[in-house]
Amino acid sequence: MTSMSLLAAVYSGRREVSIDGCHEVQNIAVAAALDGGQAPPSAHGAVQFTDRKLMDKLHAEHNVEWQTTSVSRRDRESRQAHGALAVWLTGLPGAGKSTLAIEAERCLHQAGKRTYVLDGDNLRHGLCRDLGFSADDRAENIRRAGEVARLFVDAGVIVLSAFISPFRFDRAKVRALFDAGDFIEVYCDCDPRICEIRDVKGLYRRARAGLISEFTGISSPYEPPRHPDVYVNTGKESLDACVDRIVRRVLHSLR
Structure with a gap:
């Protein structure tokens, strides 16, 4: 499964996915939030980790990097x-x-x-x-x-x-x-x-x-x-x- 399909699975709420050792409750929490529900309090910290992990992997595959400038x-x-x-x-x-x-x-x-x-x-x-x-x-x-x-x-x-x-x-x-x-x-x-x-x-x-x-x-x-x-x-x-x-x-x- 590619990282793009993993990302889609996480946000669809139709499948349980375990990514890089993260429990599927993290993915369910993200899907629940996008459906207007409230993620379980215990899952909030993990949700951010899973979401960031997926996006970092996706960006790395497509050579997407943050461009810095000379003016900060x-x-x-x-x-x-x-x-x-x-x-x-x-x-x-x-x-x-x-x-x-x-x-x-x-x-x-x-x-x-x-x-x-x-x-x-x-x-x-x-x-x-x-x-x-x-x-x-x-x-x-x-x-x-x-x-x-x-x-x-x-x-x-x-x-x-x-x-x-x-x-x-x-x-x-x-x-x-x-x-x-x-x-x-x-x-x-x-x-x-x-x-x-x-x-x-x-x-x-x-x-x-x-x-x-x-x-x-x-x-x-x-x-x-x-x-x-x-x-x-x-x-x-x-x-x-x-x-x-x-x-x-x-x-x-x-x-």
């Missing part, structure tokens, strides 16, 4: 006199993720920081336009977003990523892309009833009518972060208060 991330940060960070905002549709990201970026930009907002809807216009909203496609959408955010951090930018990212396992995989201290998870909590009131597009109404399948908060679950780096409740707190908490955490992390 530290060089870029030194030139602009501040570090880079990935700020990941997660929450229900209508919780205010994009609004907070945009306002936080404005404040940071005015403070002389290099920033960029990576918005979930915007990515689906281009990079992720081939993806739907099945559990597998959602997982791939978040994977791509995480990789893009990592490139922004390498470029020395403070990137504010606003994605529903409903599953803890997918968010954990994104966090694992970054070095310690380079990633801030922001949980934008909000009562679903308030989210629905804010919904000018009528998505909640259409989802309740069965016109939209796999809609987070209605027909698809949202798994809130257990230990977010920053917690804001956009249904109870003002926009300014929420933005201020995010910006303060970013500036503190840059020190």
Whole structure:
């Protein structure tokens, strides 16, 4: 079996595969996560190992190597006199993720920081336009977003990523892309009833009518972060208060 077929078997969830001595529970955990489930806690560390092991093997076979350049991330940060960070905002549709990201970026930009907002809807216009909203496609959408955010951090930018990212396992995989201290998870909590009131597009109404399948908060679950780096409740707190908490955490992390 080639490494490509091994990779397909792991993610299909239809076969039990043991790779390089790794127990098949690792592969089942990955498949479960991509199907919208939650991987067993005991399997999380092993999942990352199996996934990385497969990809390293696949890349080696095709001579895929990371290209380094003469200008490093530290060089870029030194030139602009501040570090880079990935700020990941997660929450229900209508919780205010994009609004907070945009306002936080404005404040940071005015403070002389290099920033960029990576918005979930915007990515689906281009990079992720081939993806739907099945559990597998959602997982791939978040994977791509995480990789893009990592490139922004390498470029020395403070990137504010606003994605529903409903599953803890997918968010954990994104966090694992970054070095310690380079990633801030922001949980934008909000009562679903308030989210629905804010919904000018009528998505909640259409989802309740069965016109939209796999809609987070209605027909698809949202798994809130257990230990977010920053917690804001956009249904109870003002926009300014929420933005201020995010910006303060970013500036503190840059020190």
